[in-house]
Amino acid sequence: MKKDAYDVIVVGAGNAAMSAALSAREQGARVLVLERAPRAKRGGNSSFTAGGFRFVFHGVEDIKKIVPDLTPEEIACTDFGDYTAEQYLDDLGRITQYHIDPDLAEILVRNSTPTVQWLREKGIRLVPNYGRQAFKHEGRFKFFGGFIIGAVGGGRGLIDGQFAAAEKLGIDIRYDAQATSLLRGSSGVDGVRVFAHGVEEEIRARAVVLACGGFEANREWRTKYLGPGWDMAKVRGTRYNTGDGIRMALDIGAQSYGQWSGCHSVSWERYANDFGDTDLTKSGQRNCYQFSIMINAEGQRFLDEGADFRNYTYAKYGRVVMQQPGGYAWQVFDAQGAPFLRDEYKLRGATKVQANTLEELADRMRDVHPANFVATVRDYNASIKRDVPFNPNVKDGRCTVGLAMPKSNWANPIEVPPFEAYSVGTGITFTFGGLKIDTTGHVLDTADTPLPGLYAAGELVGGLYYFNYPGSAGLMSGAVFGRISGREAATAALAK
Ligand SMILES: Cc1cc2nc3c(=O)[nH]c(=O)nc-3n(C[C@H](O)[C@H](O)[C@H](O)COP(=O)(O)OP(=O)(O)OC[C@H]3O[C@@H](n4cnc5c(N)ncnc54)[C@H](O)[C@@H]3O)c2cc1C
Structure with missing residues (x-):
């Protein structure tokens, strides 16, 4: 050349x-x-x-x-x-x-x-x-x-x-x-x-x-800079972004900048492949959580699913899922929430269970404390301000009252069968x-x-x-x- x-x-x-x-x-x-x-x-x-x-x-x-x-x-x-x-x-x-x-x-x-x-x-x-x-x-x-x-x-x-x-x-x-x-x-x-x-x-x-x-596609750097557990995150996109450009520039004296311990990460199909697939029929996206309650292995809610529009919360909730026992969670919907689920929830690769009672659903999830889960749903249902109308296009203020972990908007009860639960882990998007x-x-x-x-x-x-x-x-x-x-x-x- x-x-x-x-x-x-x-x-x-x-x-x-x-x-x-x-x-x-x-x-x-x-x-x-x-x-x-x-x-x-x-x-x-x-x-x-x-x-x-x-x-x-x-x-x-x-x-x-x-x-x-x-x-x-x-x-x-x-x-x-x-x-x-x-x-x-x-x-x-x-x-x-x-x-x-x-x-x-x-x-x-x-x-x-x-x-x-x-x-x-x-x-x-x-x-x-x-x-x-x-x-x-x-x-x-x-x-x-x-x-x-x-x-x-x-x-x-x-x-x-x-x-x-x-x-x-x-x-x-x-x-x-x-x-x-x-x-x-x-x-x-x-x-x-x-x-x-x-x-x-x-x-x-x-x-x-x-x-x-x-x-984000460099497992070793993820663990080194983002911290323990990040080696286990699924990469939502390409396998080729391994930090080469950053390393090449640092090698000649460039300045490192920004939040090296931070990343964009979402709740993502728990058993997704290690890297993303541009074939959207295999997408691990699970971004309809604002119409769910999310529970961890102990059967407890651990974040405010309706804190804000999903565009302002989804990129930080992957880390919160990783911090749960075992690094996983379940998004739980009832028949009223299910119509809001996007196509990716209906794909074959989704880890999903369905049942007509909460007890049965807990049994099918297998790795969630069953009694705590049923109690969590009952407490949540009882705390909802049902007189506030539901509107998915605005922050509707339909919230819970009196729970240690509130749900601030779109709080619909989980009470109409069939119930569905989707298991999620952490998907990393970019660093x-x-x-x-x-x-x-x-x-x-x-x-x-x-x-x-x-x-x-x-x-x-x-x-x-x-x-x-x-x-x-x-x-x-x-x-x-x-x-x-x-x-x-x-x-x-x-x-x-
Ligand atoms: C599933 C998913 C959905 C998303 N949806 C949106 C959205 O709708 N809107 C939005 O704003 N953002 C979205 N994002 C985030 C968005 O992808 C990134 O912010 C953006 O694409 C980054 O662009 P980029 O050009 O910096 O990097 P990339 O698009 O990742 O491009 C990096 C390029 O560098 C190449 N490369 C890497 N190393 C080398 C090397 N050593 N030599 C030569 N080439 C190299 C790679 O092959 C690639 O071509 C999404 C991300 C994912 C994973």
Whole structure:
């Protein structure tokens, strides 16, 4: 390979990487994308997603700019609401217990709408996420929880669209190509060492963008940084995110940043495979817990299932499940809750039991204290403020009274047979700790000085999420910082 054959090398091929590549190419740079995975498994965690983006909008008029083919019927029966920049910043602050880097938060929020618009211009089609983000209640849909738009075809549709745009623009893509270290010359980072098809090689470029994910698929790092028990978590997405990009940058003096002991993790099918499957008919998703009660091995409730919309609680509840005896829990529904269960609960891989009495259900769960369980359900049923009407689209205030562990919203009794229970463990989505970047995507060293030629975006950036995460901020931040870092890397490379 000729020296400086490329202006910009992008390591990784998920949403952040492809946004960086498209943006760098837009500046006129010659771009190479290195994807560790084979072609059939390209796209990282981004390809496992629902393709949801959290961005600022004001009413249906803004939505129509992004989804021009909304039908008059859809408009008539939907309350899209607003999501202001102030709400977005408040959510990011509240959810992360105000640890989020304020400069990164500001960049994410202010660039969210133009970046979604930019993706659309690149050919990504977007639609409202009816069903998962808005229930039909009394004849109308009302979106809740801050995000409403997803890519057509979900994450796979998003990734295929980004690859199609990249190929059209002449971006080179190499599959089965694992970056292993960064190369440095007199003017800073000037290439990467790559292991591809059993052979090591060096590829030169004037700037490098790292966008190759966190370390959630690295069992050893999980245990080392997240703590004991995390070796047993199931990985919801790709097997290829083992922290390579973070390690490569730390090796040349980059600063570690963010919450290294934190991650996004959910309650997930207990006996799921070790890694995710983009075939959604095998999804381990169990996100309808707000219409359940969750109980542990001792037959006790241990979290507030209705504390907030699921977009604001699901990413921290995986850790809470792991902390239970044996690291598992059961989500229990009755016949009134069952209609809210999404398709993934009905798949063959779900660990499910069903019975006509609570005693029988306890017997079938086998690993839950039966007498405690029955008492927990009876106490819970007796504590519900039944005069408050149930409404799944708002925080309805239908809560329990007097329980040590409250349920704050959507507290429907578990009393109408048949009863169903689904067993869950912990599924890890992505890790929160990573590299420190500035607002141009430049990677900083331990003295907060930019490392020449090195940029980063996506999951491997630290400082955005702590303790928890607001649903669909991941793709949005990957696209925002990918677009910025690609542009900045290209500008710096072309100026060299
Ligand atoms: C099941 C699931 C559902 C989700 N749903 C949503 C959602 O709807 N909305 C949302 O915002 N977020 C969602 N997320 C989170 C979201 O996936 C991430 O926030 C986002 O995809 C991260 O993008 P990324 O580009 O940083 O990383 P990834 O998409 O994971 O891409 C990393 C890339 O780097 C490659 N790579 C790794 N190591 C190397 C190496 N050494 N050399 C070369 N390449 C390498 C990988 O193969 C991959 O292509 C979901 C996650 C999962 C698992």
